[in-house]
Amino acid sequence: MLNRVLPLKRYGSWVVILAALAATATNLDAQTLGRPAAASVEQVRIAPEAQPAAISSLLDQGRTLESSGRWAEALAHYEESLREHPHERALEERFDVARLHYSLEQRYADRSFRESVQTLRPQQATALYDDLLSKIQAHYYTTPPWQDLAQRGSQALQIALANRDFLATNGIRTGNGQVARLSAEIQSTTSRYAVHSRQDAASVAAQVARLASQRIGLNETATLLEFTSAAASSLDHYSSYLTADQLRDIYSQIEGNFVGLGVELKADNGSLLIVRVIPRSPAEQAGILANDRIVAVDGQATKDLSTDEAASLLTGTEGSYVRVTVETAGQSSRVLTIQRAHVEVPSLEDVKIIEPETGVAYIRVPAFQKTTTRDLEAALWDLHRQGMRSLVLDLRGNPGGLLTASVEVADKFIAAGSIVSTRGRSEQENFNYQAHRPGTWRVPLVVLIDGDSASAAEIFAGAIKDSARGKIIGTRSYGKGSVQGIFPLGYAGAGARLTTAKFFSPNGHPISSIGISPDIDARRATSVAAGQQTAPEGTHLVAYRGPGAEEDPTLEIAVQVARTLPVAAL
Numbered sequence: 430m431l432n433r434v435l436p437l438k439r440y441g442s443w444v445v446i447l448a449a450l451a452a453t454a455t456n457l458d459a460q461t462l463g464r465p466a467a468a469s470v471e472q473v474r475i476a477p478e479a480q481p482a483a484i485s486s487l488l489d490q491g492r493t494l495e496s497s498g499r500w501a502e503a504l505a506h507y508e509e510s511l512r513e514h515p516h517e518r519a520l521e522e523r524f525d526v527a528r529l530h531y532s533l534e535q536r537y538a539d540r541s542f543r544e545s546v547q548t549l550r551p552q553q554a555t556a557l558y559d560d561l562l563s564k565i566q567a568h569y570y571t572t573p574p575w576q577d578l579a580q581r582g583s584q585a586l587q588i589a590l591a592n593r594d595f596l597a598t599n600g601i602r603t604g605n606g607q608v609a610r611l612s613a614e615i616q617s618t619t620s621r622y623a624v625h626s627r628q629d630a631a632s633v634a635a636q637v638a639r640l641a642s643q644r645i646g647l648n649e650t651a652t653l654l655e656f657t658s659a660a661a662s663s664l665d666h667y668s669s670y671l672t673a674d675q676l677r678d679i680y681s682q683i684e685g686n687f688v689g690l691g692v693e694l695k696a697d698n699g700s701l702l703i704v705r706v707i708p709r710s711p712a713e714q715a716g717i718l719a720n721d722r723i724v725a726v727d728g729q730a731t732k733d734l735s736t737d738e739a740a741s742l743l744t745g746t747e748g749s750y751v752r753v754t755v756e757t758a759g760q761s762s763r764v765l766t767i768q769r770a771h772v773e774v775p776s777l778e779d780v781k782i783i784e785p786e787t788g789v790a791y792i793r794v795p796a797f798q799k800t801t802t803r804d805l806e807a808a809l810w811d812l813h814r815q816g817m818r819s820l821v822l823d824l825r826g827n828p829g830g831l832l833t834a835s836v837e838v839a840d841k842f843i844a845a846g847s848i849v850s851t852r853g854r855s856e857q858e859n860f861n862y863q864a865h866r867p868g869t870w871r872v873p874l875v876v877l878i879d880g881d882s883a884s885a886a887e888i889f890a891g892a893i894k895d896s897a898r899g900k901i902i903g904t905r906s907y908g909k910g911s912v913q914g915i916f917p918l919g920y921a922g923a924g925a926r927l928t929t930a931k932f933f934s935p936n937g938h939p940i941s942s943i944g945i946s947p948d949i950d951a952r953r954a955t956s957v958a959a960g961q962q963t964a965p966e967g968t969h970l971v972a973y974r975g976p977g978a979e980e981d982p983t984l985e986i987a988v989q990v991a992r993t994l995p996v997a998a999l
Contacts, residue, residue: 484517491523500530501696512880515942529588532662532669536654537594538741541673545921546598546651551638554653557920558634561657561670562627564916569664570853570928576624579633581663582656583619586637587612589655603645611644630660661925667913673922679915682774685798688747691772692717694740699732700724700756701739705795707772715767717755724762725754745769776801779823780808783984788818789991790872791984794838797830797885802837809841809870819873819991821984825903829884832912832932836862839892842899844869846935848892851912853930858912864896873994874899875987878945883907890945891934900994901947902987910940949990951983 487510494503507524514520536542549557565573589595590608601608615637624630638652658670671679681687691710694701701723706713724731726742734742743751749769756762776798783791790812794801812820829835832849839848843864850861876899878890887906893899912930917923933939 484514484519487514488519488523491520491527495523495527495530499696499699500527500534502698503527504531505696526588528662528666529585529659530592532658533585533589533592533595536658536672537592537598538738539672539674541675541922542654543598545673545923546648546654549650549654549921551649551653553920554650554657555631555635557918557923558653558657558660559627559631560919561660561925562630564918564925565660565664565927566627568855568858568914568916568927568929569668570858570911570930572854573627573664575626575630577663578660579619579622579624579630579656581659582630582634583615583637585659586641586652586655587615589651595651599648599651601645601647607645611641614640614644661927665911665928667909667911668927669925671915671924671926676915676917676922676924679924682798685774685776685800687772687774688745689769689772690717690743690751690753690767691770692743694723697722701731707774708778710772711767711770715765717765718757720758722756723753724756727752747771774798776804777808780812782812782815782817783821784988784992785816787992788816789821789988790815790817790819791821791823793823794827794886796827797832797834797838797889799831799834801830801834802841805838805841809872813872817872819875819994821875821877821987821991823877823984824882824886824890825877825879825983826881827883827886828881828907829886829909832885832888835885835888839889840864841868841870842872842874843892843896846896848935849888849932850935850937851930851932853912855929858930873991875991875994876901877983877987878903878906878947879983880904880907880944882945883909887940887945888932888934891938891940894945894948895935895938900949900990901945902949902990903947903951903983905946906940906944908940908942908944910943949986951986 487506491503491506491510494500494506504524504527507520507527510520511517511524562578565578590612596602596608618637618640619633622629622633624633634653634656637656638649641647641652642649661668661670678687690712691707692712693704693707695704696702703712703717703719703721703723705719706717723739723743726734726739729739729742731739743753745751747769750766751769752764752766754762754764774795776794776796778793778795780792781790783789792805792808792812794805809817809820836848844866845864848862848864850859852859874893876890876893878886878901882890882903883906887909890901890906894901910932911928912932913926914929916925916927918925931939931941934945
């Protein structure tokens with residue numbers, strides 16, 4: 430849950446960031462996948478000579494990953510590239526294609542999805558698709574792009590028809606020529622129709638499903654499920670179809686507990702890079718560290734597996750065992766046999782007085798979970814008894830979480846005024862969250878953010894900054910400014926994550942693609958301290974090179990600032 434980069438897994442489950450509860454769905458800040466998707470799935474080629482060299486290089490790197498079938502890494506590459514080059518059409522197109530491929534791999538590595546392909550009757554799959562379209566029509570934050578939904582479904586099916594796992598799972602053994610002819614016919618069929626409503630979209634999907642069944646014997650359910658998945662993901666980078674297992678994982682994340690090893694992973698050069706090890710987890714007890722790499726699972730090399738296949742091998746029932754080969758930089762690889770267990774994910778980490786002589790306290794918030802507000806209140810009282818005189822709240826790497834938790838935590842430090850506002854197409858999504866004076870902590874506050882602080886973390890940082898309640902230190906945050914809702918669907922235990930609103934800071938500033946800028950830029954401050962540059966006139970920088978600055982210079986800057994902050998006025 431703690432890292433923006435995809436694919437990020439928690440014990441094999443999908444990272445989803447949750448938010449406020451609504452009457453019809455769980456509103457959430459969704460998995461941080463980047464900026465909004467392009468409006469159309471049409472492929473527009475840009476001549477290489479017309480592209481800047483930097484863009485051409487990024488596209489070449491991405492296509493190298495694509496040609497190796499490393500779609501998870503390609504998706505992460507294009508996401509990161511779009512952060513540096515927003516609105517770059519060629520990158521958006523490749524991101525879109527990579528996401529379709531990756532989503533297909535993800536679904537067909539998912540036991541619950543494969544089961545739904547085999548067990549749902551076509552009539553039920555049709556009803557599932559219609560249920561999703563109905564929820565898009567009722568809850569999506571802007572007018573649904575029905576034509577794009579239909580085109581995206583067609584494109585997703587064409588990609589699936591070229592995938593061996595898809596064909597094998599669905600028992601298709603026809604030749605490549607026949608599949609190619611069907612793919613062209615699907616494209617032709619879809620392009621003939623003007624799709625203006627959910628009924629039109631459903632009609633196109635039904636016709637394509639019948640066509641695929643007639644030409645190669647493909648189960649209509651398989652086709653309709655491709656259209657269903659594609660419809661959700663075509664809306665924006667945050668909306669998506671959720672298999673039964675993924676939906677179950679989301680509800681587990683609300684509670685902050687899982688069964689697994691207790692690691693967070695991302696794909697990296699054919700291995701699974703350990704992003705974080707959960708405290709007191711089986712992985713920590715086995716000696717696994719952050720930045721270690723898993724290169725084999727139960728004897729299967731990760732370089733020979735897709736990320737989903739490798740990560741799924743780590744999952745299992747409580748009490749079962751998995752054998753992993755782990756590499757630590759500069760050491761020989763080691764084989765560990767680890768028992769899967771129930772893992773409690775702490776809502777707070779490293780609660781401590783970091784500088785006893787001045788009373789500077791420190792709390793890391795890895796994500797805004799169901800218990801964060803309660804746990805923070807207890808931690809603050811404990812730190813108060815230990816002599817806390819100022820507080821550093823670390824949101825670096827925090828991808829978001831429960832919107833309500835973020836608002837409640839902000840309310841603990843802000844006495845009055847707005848915390849955040851949400852705006853959507855539906856009136857029920859328009860809401861202004863206000864601070865309440867009772868229970869406010871006056872402790873001087875420093876908030877740390879970085880490029881992986883997103884969503885609910887940005888809500889909190891934006892509220893603190895706009896209210897001038899504390900100092901924001903670090904680097905510009907990620908820039909995700911939308912709220913998602915989790916909507917259970919009527920069949921197969923499936924669900925959908927849909928963007929229902931955009932959120933704005935107390936001063937009305939949008940967050941999407943902009944983020945929160947720190948009051949003190951830690952990178953520039955560190956460079957000034959090292960004598961590498963001078964601070965521009967009027968720029969608020971702190972140059973500090975105290976003990977431990979090499980390990981965490983941003984925190985060292987925060988400690989110095991925290992010492993000097995006055996008590997906040999109520």
